[in-house]
Amino acid sequence: MEVSARTATLELAETFVISRESSDTAEVVFVEVRHGKVSGFGEAAPIDRYGENTESALAYVEENGDLLGDDPFALEAIEQRLPPGEWAARAAIDAALHDLQGKLVDLPVWRLLGLEREGPPTSWTIWLGEPDDMARRATRAVDFARLKLKLGARDGRDVERVRAVREVTRAPLQVDVNEAWTFDEAGDALPQLAELGVAYCEQPLPAGDPDGARLKAASPIPIYVDEDCHRLSDVATCAERAHGINIKLAKSGGIREAVRMAHAARALDLGVMLGCMVESGLGIAAATQIASLCHHVDLDGNLLLAEDPWPGVEFNDGIQWPSDQPGLGVREEVPDPR
Ligand code: MG
Secondary structure, eight states: OEEEEEEEEEEEEEEEEOSSOEEEEEEEEEEEEEETTEEEEEEEOOOGGGTOOHHHHHHHHHHHGGGGOSOTTOHHHHHHHSOSOOHHHHHHHHHHHHHHHHHHHTOBHHHHTTOOSOOOOBEEEEOSOOHHHHHHHHHHOTTOSEEEEEOOOSSSOHHHHHHHHHTTOOSOEEEEOTTOOOHHHHHHHHHHHHHTTEEEEEOOSOTTOTTHHHHHHHOSSOEEESTTOOSHHHHHHHHHHOSEEEEOHHHHTSHHHHHHHHHHHHHTTOEEEEOOOSOOHHHHHHHHTTGGGOSEEOOOGGGGBSSOSSOOOEEETTEEEOOSSSBTOOOOOOOOOO
């Protein structure tokens, strides 16, 4: 198999703001794996927080392309041959191999995996902002069955933000603090969020915070961990500090490890959420293939873009549906030269 990769810049429809950063664009890497005349594609959305970027992801794909060998169905062996690290790049390779397999046997990936097409409805992200501004943006999100509010502004007004949004919508709410609270701040906010009907809280404490287990025991609403949970080997520890995990392909290194994590989490009685980065329909398409294995889905990355260069995922009835076309079922839209 031959591998190639290139970087791309995605433009957001509105500025992305979370507790640790803000941006108007997202940098990603598109990977192509060729086998004879058939190509599979995958997307890497490297996460700064873990020391990854498009340069390191691109270098990983270029340095390790030869290790893929010639059998696109030998996923377990390929995974063993690839050196650890650069999980977003690995996820792109894994997605491209799944896309290739599906095209070779003329089946969508979710069928190859033996899964249902339909998953839970996706949440829609309301970026961190002033309470009235977040409420204004929430009123516009009429196509979505649930809203995910980004919190963690470190200004003592996070509960006020949720209250402002709750005043304008009856939609189910979840919050993502992105590691910004202390144990005491979480202890103060979580009962108030419970009263406002927030369904669950994602990553209130910094990853690895020694008070995680104590907060799990005290919290009136479920705690989900994201920054704490990357791969299969993290899941058992997360069961001590959370009621659920947020799986992302950019952290797990791809669909294969994500499926293992979903099953491990269920065995430990954990809720399973499937999340994403700001990424195009190519990356979102890979995640939608396994959405039916998850209790909660947060796959709005491509919908947050000004324009999605890889259409094919269908947003309907609040659900991000994987295509019924072979492989990942998305195709790159070449911009009109006019
Ligand atoms: Mg998160």
